[in-house]
Amino acid sequence: MKNKKITRKITQGMYVLTTNGGGCIVDAVSQVSAGDNPLIAVAVMKNNYTNELMHKNNTFALSVLGMDSNPDIIKTFGLNSMRDIDKFKDIKTTDIENIKIIEDSLGYMICEKVDSIENETHTLFIGKLIEADVYKEEEAMSYSYYQEHKDELIKVKTEKGKTAWVCTICGYVYYGDTLPVDYKCPACGVGPELFKRQ
Numbered sequence: 798m799k800n801k802k803i804t805r806k807i808t809q810g811m812y813v814l815t816t817n818g819g820g821c822i823v824d825a826v827s828q829v830s831a832g833d834n835p836l837i838a839v840a841v842m843k844n845n846y847t848n849e850l851m852h853k854n855n856t857f858a859l860s861v862l863g864m865d866s867n868p869d870i871i872k873t874f875g876l877n878s879m880r881d882i883d884k885f886k887d888i889k890t891t892d893i894e895n896i897k898i899i900e901d902s903l904g905y906m907i908c909e910k911v912d913s914i915e916n917e918t919h920t921l922f923i924g925k926l927i928e929a930d931v932y933k934e935e936e937a938m939s940y941s942y943y944q945e946h947k948d949e950l951i952k953v954k955t956e957k958g959k960t961a962w963v964c965t966i967c968g969y970v971y972y973g974d975t976l977p978v979d980y981k982c983p984a985c986g987v988g989p990e991l992f993k994r995q
């Protein structure tokens with residue numbers, strides 16, 4: 798393959814996929830039919846916790862991220878697993894049709910699962926749109942924008958010349974050569990296993 802990056806030119810957005818019990822950031826979303834209740838497909842990696850939940854549940858939602866949506870949503874839902882943290886603890890959501898919708902989004906689509914297709918790495922879940930709303934008529938964040946700007950969007954700044962440990966959940970920075978084994982993040986309460994040395 799000469800350059801797979803051309804696939805980034807397929808216009809894709811940035812979404813928070815939620816279903817009962819969890820959710821994650823997805824860009825692999827596509828509307829695959831039209832009409833009053835169009836079909837929407839979303840590809841979910843098999844090793845994501847959200848994949849297990851999607852197999853169990855009958856409904857899911859996609860909250861559409863805008864250019865102004867808080868990048869912490871991407872960090873929380875895209876760089877962490879619900880196996881390790883409660884992603885809903887610090888991100889504001891509203892319950893609609895018993896599914897958590899991200900408030901700081903452009904709007905949402907709620908789907909009833911109608912089919913799924915397995916491949917080696919992903920499951921393609923197909924849902925029928927049953928509820929949807931627009932919160933804001935603003936520009937959606939595209940996946941290619943995220944790829945081009947991810948360093949600024951999710952970067953945590955640390956002081957030069959000091960050893961820094963960054964909390965992968967909230968971005969809190971601890972300075973010191975070693976992180977105490979019983980350390981708890983003062984901002985979000987997680988332990989040292991969720992800190993990364995910068």
Ligand SMILES: Cc1cc2nc3c(=O)[nH]c(=O)nc-3n(C[C@H](O)[C@H](O)[C@H](O)COP(=O)(O)O)c2cc1C
Nearest residue numbers: 821822823824825841842845846847875877878879
């Ligand atoms: C920009 C971005 C796009 C992503 N797109 C997808 C995607 O389309 N499908 C998917 O399964 N995971 C995608 N992910 C990865 C999941 O969001 C990530 O693995 C998450 O930590 C899984 O959490 P979970 O274990 O709670 O399900 C994406 C992550 C980012 C940051």
